[in-house]
Amino acid sequence: MTGGKRQILDMNAFDPGAAAQSPPVARRLGNLGAASVLFYREPIEMVAAEGAWMQARDGRRYLDFYNNVPSVGHSHPAVVAAVTDQIARLNTNTRYVVGVVDDYLDALKARLPETLANVVMTCSGSEANDLAIRVARAVTGARGVIVTETAYHGNTDLVTAVSPSALKRGDVPDWVALVPAPDMGPGYGSGSDTGPADRFGAEVARAAADLAARGHGVAAFLADSIFSSDGVYADPPGLLAPAVAAARAAGGLFIADEVQPGFGRTGASFWGFERHGVTPDIVTMGKPMGNGFPMAAMAARPDHLAAFCRDTGYFNTFGGNPVAAAAGHAVLRVISAEGLQDNALRAGDRLKAGLARLAEAHEVIGDRRGVGLFLGVDIRGPAGPDAGATTRIINGLRDEGVLIGAAGKWGATLKIRPPLCLTADEVDLFLDALGRVLAKGV
Known part of the structure; x- marks a missing residue:
């Protein structure tokens, strides 16, 4: 396995010392200090959200597969x-x-x-x-x-x-x-x-x-x-x-x-x-x-x-x-x-079927667990759980316009929990994006 046990806030976290900081990021760090927690190698400044989508200040839209707080959809x-x-x-x-x-x-x-x-x-x-x-x-x-x-x-x-x-x-x-x-x-x-x-x-x-x-x-x-x-x-x-x-x-x-x-x-x-x-x-x-x-x-x-x-x-x-x-x-x-509980089961089944297909093509995908729209996907390397590969997948999905997080003792499990209003087309968009990231090698 690569790496040791990971603290929850370290998973997917922005490293303030790893790169130059944009003015908004520097402002946030100055205000919150050591308590600041931001995601990704390059944090995103969000300005709006609707349904399963969030919009950044630069106009780019992101499919939200991470944030389980707006469960019935952003800005419902x-x-x-x-x-x-x-x-x-x-x-x-x-x-x-x-x-x-x-x-x-x-x-x-x-x-x-x-x-x-x-x-x-x-x-x-x-x-x-x-x-x-x-x-x-x-x-x-x-x-x-x-x-x-x-x-x-x-x-x-x-x-x-x-x-x-x-x-x-x-x-x-x-x-x-x-x-x-x-x-x-x-x-x-x-x-x-x-x-x-x-x-x-x-x-x-x-x-x-x-x-x-x-x-x-x-x-x-x-x-x-x-x-x-x-x-x-x-x-x-x-x-x-x-x-x-x-x-x-x-x-x-x-x-x-x-x-x-x-x-x-x-x-x-x-x-x-x-x-x-x-x-x-x-x-x-x-x-x-x-x-x-x-x-x-x-x-x-x-x-x-x-x-x-x-x-x-x-x-x-x-x-x-x-x-x-x-x-x-x-x-x-x-x-x-809106029948969102039933939709969670249907969308989750579609996700699991698609993940099973990806697992057949990519050895890095290990166990898939969960039910409905709360799934975990283990990412593995030759030595076991691979936190480094998980981080690269997370940031690769960010580049594809998809937001996702990590979980597990080793930080090597993709945590999938999109809004309950997720559509079949959005499920397929995620699977396609993950497939492209995996195809590039992690």
């Missing part, structure tokens, strides 16, 4: 209209009863398990995951959290501790136990193969025993239900069930992080966890909820939330504001009215 007119109308009427904090907020919460809860009857709105997935861990600790009286070894769950102090892919140096704290991403192993994809689920469940049981031995116990097993930062692991259906059972047997809760796979992206189900036949104790969500408007949420059982609130109150000034609720409700309506 229904979301724009809902936000515009609401902000012209009322936008205030959450201390008032505002019908549009509860209308949205009722519509969102209709998509969730009935047991998760309380929804706390936040502004980011980081806040939602932070709150979820605190609730789990209050309910269980334990402290330990189990996550995958390349997980990313946010950037508050608490969730950075359970986001090993965010750490540039050092290790996770003692109260965090890491498990490897699900092991597809021999026989994967055979149809009756349940090996990955059982193996992953055994890893979670081992981690739970380790936390007990360290004196922390298990408060929660926290998992992104498509393991996006680990390299995208969606199969087989039911993959999560033994792991959830193992965590609960150790006294912990299951927190389903749906920030990336939720809201119809997998096509097979509205939530990633549904495909695995499990009911979470807590669900967190974010990014695609408002199609770019900052909003997120944690859904929990009323008794669990009450256990937390007995000792610690919770209030979020902007979480659940009326404009966020209007945006979120519009997203739910668009997903339903």
